[in-house]
Amino acid sequence: MPSAPPGFVDVVRDFLSAHRALREIFASFRAGSLRFEDLDPVFVDDESSALFRLKERCHALFRPRPGHAREARHREVLFDLAVGSLFHEVMKFRENFYQRDVYGPQVRALRAQVEPAAAALFLEFEKILDAVSARLGEGIDEIEALLAQTRSQLLLLLAEHADDGLVMRSLIEQREAAEEVFGRPLEALLGELHERRPARGFALAGRSYLESGHYALAESAFAAAERLGGDARELARQAAYARGMRAYLAGDYAESVAQLDAWTRGAEAADVFLAGLAHAAVSKLERLVQGSGRDATLRAGGELAARLAGLRAPAQAGAAARRA
Numbered sequence: 001m002p003s004a005p006p007g008f009v010d011v012v013r014d015f016l017s018a019h020r021a022l023r024e025i026f027a028s029f030r031a032g033s034l035r036f037e038d039l040d041p042v043f044v045d046d047e048s049s050a051l052f053r054l055k056e057r058c059h060a061l062f063r064p065r066p067g068h069a070r071e072a073r074h075r076e077v078l079f080d081l082a083v084g085s086l087f088h089e090v091m092k093f094r095e096n097f098y099q100r101d102v103y104g105p106q107v108r109a110l111r112a113q114v115e116p117a118a119a120a121l122f123l124e125f126e127k128i129l130d131a132v133s134a135r136l137g138e139g140i141d142e143i144e145a146l147l148a149q150t151r152s153q154l155l156l157l158l159a160e161h162a163d164d165g166l167v168m169r170s171l172i173e174q175r176e177a178a179e180e181v182f183g184r185p186l187e188a189l190l191g192e193l194h195e196r197r198p199a200r201g202f203a204l205a206g207r208s209y210l211e212s213g214h215y216a217l218a219e220s221a222f223a224a225a226e227r228l229g230g231d232a233r234e235l236a237r238q239a240a241y242a243r244g245m246r247a248y249l250a251g252d253y254a255e256s257v258a259q260l261d262a263w264t265r266g267a268e269a270a271d272v273f274l275a276g277l278a279h280a281a282v283s284k285l286e287r288l289v290q291g292s293g294r295d296a297t298l299r300a301g302g303e304l305a306a307r308l309a310g311l312r313a314p315a316q317a318g319a320a321a322r323r324a
Contacts, residue, residue, distance in 0.1 A: 003163075003164055004164040004166065004167050005076075007057055007061055008061065008161060008164075008167065009166055009169075009170040011054060011057050011058060011061065012154070012158070012170045012171070012174075013170060013174065014050045014051075014053045014054040014057060015054055015083075015150075015154055015181075016174055016178060018042065018049075018050040018051040019177075019181045020177060020181065021041060021050060022042060022051070022143070022147055025039065025042065025043075026143075029136075029140055030140075034097075035101070036097060036098060036101050036102060039094050039097065051086070051087055051090060052087065054083055054087075055083050055087040058079065058083045059080060059084070061080075062076040062077055063077070063080055073160075075153065075160065078153060079150070079153040079154060079157055082146065082149060082150040082153055083150060085146060086143065086146050086147060086150055089142055089143050089146060090143060093136065093139040093140065093143060096132045096135050096136050097136060099128070099129065099132045100129060100132050100133055104129050104132075151181065151182070155182065155192075159193050162193040162194055162201070163204065164204070165204040165205055165206075165207050166208050168201045168202070168204045168205040168208070169205045169208050169209065171186065171189065172186065172201075172202065172205050172221065186198075187228060197229075199224075199225040199226070199228035199229050199230030200230070202221045202225035202230070203221070203222065203225040203230050203235060203238075206219075206220075206222040206225060206235075206242075207238065209221055209242075210238065210241055210245075211274065215243075215246045215249075216242070218239070218241075218242040219246075222235045222238055222239040233266075237262065237263055237265070237266050237267075238263070240259045240263040241260065241263040241278070243255075243259040244256045244257075244258075244259030244260035244262075244263060244278070245260075245277075247259060251288075253285055253288060253289050253297050254293055254296075254297045254300075256282075257282070257297060257300045257301050257304055260278050260282065260304055260308075261303075263278075264304065264307045264311065267311050272311060272312055275308045275311035276308075276312055279305060279308040279309060282304055282305045282308060283305060285297065285301040
């Protein structure tokens with residue numbers, strides 16, 4: 001699967017936020033309680049609106065541009081068009097709502113005060129306002145239908161980028177919004193994206209947390225993946241890395257060495273980056289470790305550093321060859 005373009009997680013976040021806000025506005029309109037000022041959080045054309053940010057991000061990421069390093073794919077272009085259309089329909093609704101709820105009362109207040117010669121003008125005003133009222137209901141129906149189709153397109157994009165750990169993190173971190181917008185529990189959503197294997201979504205998120213130094217969150221994601229039937233042995237190994245680095249940061253160096261040592265058992269080529277981070281940490285033990293167990297910890301740390309260096313060696317050799 002292709003990796004998600006930089007900024008795609010921001011698109012997901014803004015869509016979830018905009019979707020929830022629009023649904024609240026739909027409900028208020030149909031209940032007859034919507035006020036013009038209620039539109040401002042969403043129906044504006046500046047960065048304060050999640051829908052505006054979504055439109056701008058999609059244009060930046062997905063609009064074909066000559067010479068751009070990454071060509072947008074068909075589904076991305078379609079999603080961008082859907083978001084752009086959604087934004088413009090929303091702004092049309094805003095203008096119509098303004099006419100009905102701001103101009104309308106002013107027109108009716110003035111009608112009782114002006115001379116009969118202006119009666120024809122007020123009849124035209126009333127025709128316009130009647131037409132605007134009819135368009136508002138139609139506009140809400142159109143926006144709602146377009147929003148549902150845009151959501152379906154986003155789900156297809158999420159499936160394309162389901163192997164991206166950062167994308168999985170964005171869904172896990174916004175569980176409540178994702179469940180509300182897509183209408184299913186997060187585990188069911190991740191199962192759809194990963195061929196009925198929701199554990200994979202949590203495992204990918206955990207790995208992404210490891211690589212960005214969020215070790216407690218990584219442990220939590222790995223635990224969730226194991227509960228959902230993931231590979232218990234591999235998940236325990238990855239969780240050992242998280243525990244090892246957390247112990248290191250807490251100054252428990254003996255525990256750190258023990259956990260990182262457990263992680264190296266079964267490490268693969270894909271673990272080179274994590275091995276480099278661990279090696280950088282372990283290499284500092286000589287000046288960090290104190291106390292009665294210092295000699296044993298340094299001895300074990302030295303052996304661990306050698307194994308970590310061995311994991312990094314193929315990648316370093318490849319980099320040297322490319323430079324040559």
